[in-house]
Every structure is written in C-alpha cells, then in structure tokens.
Amino acid sequence: NAGVTQTPKFRVLKTGQSMTLLCAQDMNHEYMYWYRQDPGMGLRLIHYSVGEGTTAKGEVPDGYNVSRLKKQNFLLGLESAAPSQTSVYFCASSYPSEAFFGQGTRLTVV
Amino acid sequence: AQSVTQPDIHITVSEGASLELRCNYSYGATPYLFWYVQSPGQGLQLLLKYFSGDTLVQGIKGFEAEFKRSQSSFNLRKPSVHWSDAAEYFCAHSNDMRFGAGTRLTVKP
Numbered sequence: 001n002a003g004v005t006q007t008p009k010f011r012v013l014k015t016g017q018s019m020t021l022l023c024a025q026d027m028n029h030e031y032m033y034w035y036r037q038d039p040g041m042g043l044r045l046i047h048y049s050v051g052e053g054t055t056a057k058g059e060v061p062d063g064y065n066v067s068r069l070k071k072q073n074f075l076l077g078l079e080s081a082a083p084s085q086t087s088v089y090f091c092a093s094s095y096p097s098e099a100f101f102g103q104g105t106r107l108t109v110v
Numbered sequence: 111a112q113s114v115t116q117p118d119i120h121i122t123v124s125e126g127a128s129l130e131l132r133c134n135y136s137y138g139a140t141p142y143l144f145w146y147v148q149s150p151g152q153g154l155q156l157l158l159k160y161f162s163g164d165t166l167v168q169g170i171k172g173f174e175a176e177f178k179r180s181q182s183s184f185n186l187r188k189p190s191v192h193w194s195d196a197a198e199y200f201c202a203h204s205n206d207m208r209f210g211a212g213t214r215l216t217v218k219p
Contacts, residue, residue: 033207040119042211043154043200058206090153092207097161098144099207101154 002026006091006102013081013109021076021105023091031094032074033058034066036087037104043090049074081109114203116210123191124218131186131213133201142204143184145175148212149197157199160184171195193217 004025013019023032030051035043035058045058049068063085065077074093078085086109092099115134123129135141142161146154158169165177175186184201196217201210 031207035209040211042116043209045206045208048206059208092154094204094207097142097204098156098159099154099202100156103153 004091004093004100004102006089006105008105009103010106011108013078013107015081015083015109017081018077018079019081019107020078021089021091021107023074023076023093023102025072025074025093025100027093027095027100028071029093029095029100030071031099032068033092033094033099034064034074034076035090035092036060036085037090038087046076046089083109085109114201114208114210116199116201116213118213119211120214120216122216122218125193126190129186129188129191129195129215131199131201131215133184133186133210134182135184135201135203136182137203137205139205141184143175143177144202144204145169145173145184145186146200146202146209147171147197148200154200157186191215191217193219 007022033048034046044060047066049055052071055066067075089105091102113136144159145157148154160177198212200212
C-alpha cells in the first residue's frame with residue numbers, strides 16, 4: 001500500500017532549467033494538492049485539483065504549472081526555475097476528508 | 111479571505127506539563143478541521159480530525175482538540191507532554207486544504 005509517492009526525492013537545478021515533479025496516489029482520491037514548505041512559512045498551497053482534468057490556483061501559483069491527465073497522477077512543472085523556488089515540495093491527496101501526504105521533494109535552485 | 115491562523119509560532123513546555131496549541135479559522139460554512147504533526151525531515155501525519163457531532167475529538171498519541179464554533183477555534187491539547195512530542199504542528203481546513211503557518215513545539219527536560 002504505497003499511498004502517495006513523490007518523485008524525485010531530491011533535485012538540484014540551475015536557474016532557468018525546467019523540471020517536472022510527479023505525484024502518484026493509489027487511493028482513488030479525487031482531490032490532489034501541491035504545497036511548498038519554507039522555514040517559518042508553513043505549508044502554502046500552490047495548485048490543486050478536484051478531479052481528473054481539472055486544476056485550480058492556490059495561494060502561490062506563480063512560476064508553476066500543473067496537470068491532472070490521469071486521476072492517480074498530479075504533475076507540478078517549473079518552466080524556468082528561479083532561486084526563490086528552492087523549497088521542499090509536498091504532494092497530498094484526499095477524498096475530500098483528511099489529506100494524505102507524500103514524503104516530500106527537496107528542490108534546490110542554484 | 112478564508113484562512114487558518116495559528117497565533118503561536120513557537121511554544122516551549124517542560125516534559126510532563128500540559129499543552130494547548132491554538133488554531134482559529136475564518137470560513138463561513140461548517141468546517142472540516144484537522145491537526146497534523148511533522149517531525150524534523152519528515153512528512154505530515156494526521157493527529158485528529160473534526161467533521162461533525164461531538165465537539166471534543168480524540169486523536170493519536172494522547173492528543174485531543176475541541177471545536178468551538180462561537181470562537182471559531184479548534185485548539186489542540188495534551189495533558190502531559192513527552193519529549194517525543196517535539197515537532198511542528200499544523201492546523202488545516204478542508205475547504206481547500208489550507209494550512210496554518212504552524213507552531214513549533216520544544217519540550218524541555
């Protein structure tokens with residue numbers, strides 16, 4: 001029972017590079033979320049999805065794009081990474097009851 | 111704007127002392143509320159949740175929380191803190207799964 005799986009777990013990017021973070025859940029949850037966590041800032045919602053094919057902006061969406069082509073997957077893209085996007089990224093899914101979290105992706109942009 | 115507020119950024123308590131962490135929300139509809147805990151370098155673990163019914167909910171690790179609609183609060187409590195409770199605690203609301211900024215708990219020996 002994998003729950004919510006994020007890949008990769010660590011990544012270092014150069015400024016201007018692009019990358020995609022993958023979140024996969026095997027609980028058949030409708031809702032999925034992407035957060036970033038920075039010291040003293042708590043968890044801030046980047047984008048979320050309430051079902052396959054739908055996405056919506058959260059609190060801090062600028063610089064990120066998302067896609068939910070399959071119910072079980074929620075992708076977070078950075079088209080042109082900036083040092084301000086250095087953070088720990090968490091994915092979560094819910095039914096919507098409580099959210100279940102992945103273990104996080106630590107991204108450093110240099 | 112809809113929000114979840116945790117007024118205390120950092121709390122220090124002695125081991126064995128009681129604990130209360132505050133959470134306030136500003137949503138209009140009946141809320142679903144949660145408390146999560148995050149140990150250093152780890153993901154988030156659900157402590158407890160409130161959907162409806164009894165306003166005092168019990169969670170794991172001896173934690174409980176009380177929903178007070180009149181005060182728009184959902185405070186987390188524990189009667190006797192253990193050193194292993196040192197972590198960061200987050201309150202969340204299910205409308206759009208927004209989180210408070212978190213409260214970091216330090217436990218003194």
